[in-house]
Amino acid sequence: MSINFYSKFFPLIKKGVASVPFQLRPLSTRTDLFNVENKSEEYAIFRLNKPPVNSLNLEYLNLLNNQLDEFERNPKLKGIILTSDVKSTFSAGVDILEMYKCEPKRLEAVWRAVQDFWIKLYGSKKIYIAALNGHVLALGCAIAMSCDYRIMVDNDKTKIGITAVLLGINAPSWVKNTMINTIGFRETEKSLKFAKIYNPHQALKLGLIDEIVSSDKLLSRSEEVMKTWCKIPTLAREMTKESMRSETLGKLVNNREVDVQEFITSTMDPHLQDNLGKYLASLKKK
């Protein structure tokens, strides 16, 4: 069985790796919008930092996609802890301003960047642990579900879930499949159909997250899990991840254009635009 999972799906990245020799990276990378801290040669902490809610617009998605490529190019790096420096929010998903009164060309670019992000994350052979410090909504929830393990803060006010249906949106099939692979078909159907939002204890019961810890232990516990997993034989772990995920991944990789067109058509629909306008206003009114 081939273990060259990432390069199978990212031939251009493979080409980049082949033509650019690996260089040692600085100990940490800091931009205004995220922070990467290399804890050892084996793992790093990747902190999103785009207040107020780490919403994902085109520029931010492109930045994050470049960083995922950067991780992938480092052969010594086994895992990444994905978390947020923004108080009380992991991510509120796509920046709704990208979807409201949008230009089709820009919307298409946003959606291609969303697809890229999911393909890179779900298809990575590295270990990704989501350290969920706060709200995990919509695409934020899809991102968390695409990691290998989810640890969430013990705070009843913290929400996780996907409420697309309330706005008249049918979640894309790759989001549904990611959720099915996490909590099973029946719970996914209920969750998406009825726009369920869970607190951490409800999410744990469902298997949407794997552990709950107090906020002061979120990173130390994540590092503890990461260190244990870094000891697992790499090749076997990677092959297992590939065999578990390739079918789901392939469904989007081989169907990207249809997914793009569906998203553009449904988002540009006047009824949905109307709903988005009202939703944005309700968020601002709070």
Ligand SMILES: CCCCCCCC/C=C\C/C=C/C(=O)SCCNC(=O)CCNC(=O)[C@H](O)C(C)(C)COP(=O)(O)OP(=O)(O)OC[C@H]1O[C@@H](n2cnc3c(N)ncnc32)[C@H](O)[C@@H]1OP(=O)(O)O
């Ligand atoms: C449109 C919904 C479609 C859902 C479809 C999902 C399924 C499909 C999967 C993939 C496609 C993905 C699409 C998306 O991800 S669309 C984004 C959907 N996200 C949400 O519905 C979350 C909305 N936000 C909230 O519920 C809350 O903001 C919160 C719980 C995350 C945080 O609450 P709180 O701390 O009280 O902060 P505020 O609500 O006051 O927000 C602060 C500030 O931020 C603005 N804002 C919030 N979320 C977004 C966002 N996603 N995009 C852009 N801006 C956002 C909010 O309006 C406030 O703005 P301000 O008043 O000007 O400060």
